[in-house]
Amino acid sequence: MNAVFWRGILALIVAVLLWELGSRFKQMFGVQLPWIGMVPPPSNVVQAWAKVVTEAGYWQSWYLSLNRVLAGFIAAQIVGIPFGLALAVNRYFRDIFFPPFEILRPIPPLAWVPASLIFWPTNEMSIAFVTFLGAFYTIVINVLGGARTINVQYLRAAQSMGATQWHLFWKIILPGTMPSIFTGASVGMGITWEVVVAAEMISGGGTQAGGGLGFFIWNSYMGGSLEQIVVGMISIGIAGYLCASAIRYIGFAAMPWRRLF
């Protein structure tokens, strides 16, 4: 493990220590600390955590949220990347589909929750749909922007060397857009987690689509367990971090030329 890793660990330890001290003593150097006194100290959170990890419900929440995030995220990639590329390379396609896209884009995904609860047959599908929307717009905008700003010299050079339209797309536009695809993916992944948690809180733990980390937090709030709320929040933080790392890793493997610095 290198210095960067240990610096990161040290920073985490210091942050947890400050949190512990802050919430235990509620004041520092004689000054009353704002809000931290009301947050349960990490030692209590760890205790609460140690308890929930033995319960199947907690892991079920992880599983459900992760499932929804991945379903929405992957669907958004599958639809969003080709859609963004089509917008970028075909003028007529852009003329037709970009205006409606731009009108729908400012609608926050959460504003879709009531409508999708009505239109989709199951709660599960409506959560997946809203999650999909969360990532979709970001992915499309990134792919479109990336593909439209490819250096025209690459296209011209390839054309000189006898590239067909097919070649231009597969050999220049696609690899040239790759960095933007991954930027879109990591931003989109963040939004997906925001959306899934909110959607889980709103749709609640009904019989159809219960659970999820969002619902876990909501449930802890209803049950008045502050420690468990924090457990849920940190769980989402860890889950989001793992997802972002996975995307970084895949980007690293897919774009060897970006590994230079």
Added chain:
Amino acid sequence: MNMTSPATGLGAIPRVNVEIRGLSKAYGEAWHRQQIIADLDLDVSAGQLTVVIGPSGCGKSTLVGLIAGFEKPDTGEIKIDGVPVGGPGNDRMVVFQETALMPWLTVRQNVSFGPRLRGDMDRAVLKAETDRLIEKVGLREFKDKYPLQLSGGMQRRAELARAMMNQPKLMIMDEPFRGLDAMSRELMQEFFLKLFEENRRTNLFVTSEIDEAIFLADRLVVLSNRPATVRRVIPIELPRPRTYGMLGSAQAYEYKREALDILHQEAMKSFKKGGGQSDFLEAYAKRVQ
């Protein structure tokens, strides 16, 4: 002299003539229409290094785009050995102002890009030829590196190798050494000249540097301010192989003075013509076209 060894199975480089007659090109619509090239006649003779020099922004790059076939002229004709240019083709290779190496391909993949795309070269020949050209431009140790890992001068050499790999009949160089530091620029000019003198592939070299122009050229074509036309053609009769020292000779000085006189006149014209506002409008017209 033939650059390709018989072992590679590649033929000699045909020498082509380029004939440009009455070429005109304008950009933009209606009131912000800008004439970039007007009634330009130019010959690029077979086996010669023709250098085009002109004030900055005079339309040199547009001329390159037209000859390469990236753009179509409004009027006039460009013929290569009597055949009109219809679009881009691998008989003409452009080395661009900024590097056009694909950043996602290694040096080797970049150099072999054209033949791999077209599938017109036997695998063994492709590999041998790629390695030979990379060796020739002195990048053997860097062939598996990505362009961003190379210095500016190395990138230019990789790009020269990529162009040569396609066996073009005409090389078009659009200010290829611009942006390099003075030292690498001089080295690249000498290196490029050595390559040229080896096989005398017909070459059109565009620059805005007078010393570079005289050092390289068989014929120096001085363009007017925009819209670009040919103001004068100066045959440069310095002996070959050239050395940098020749630029100090009285003859070279004469060439330089003659060319600079015209360039100065042209620069003054544009200075008188344009205030800040019209410059802005021109820039705007270029953006919106």
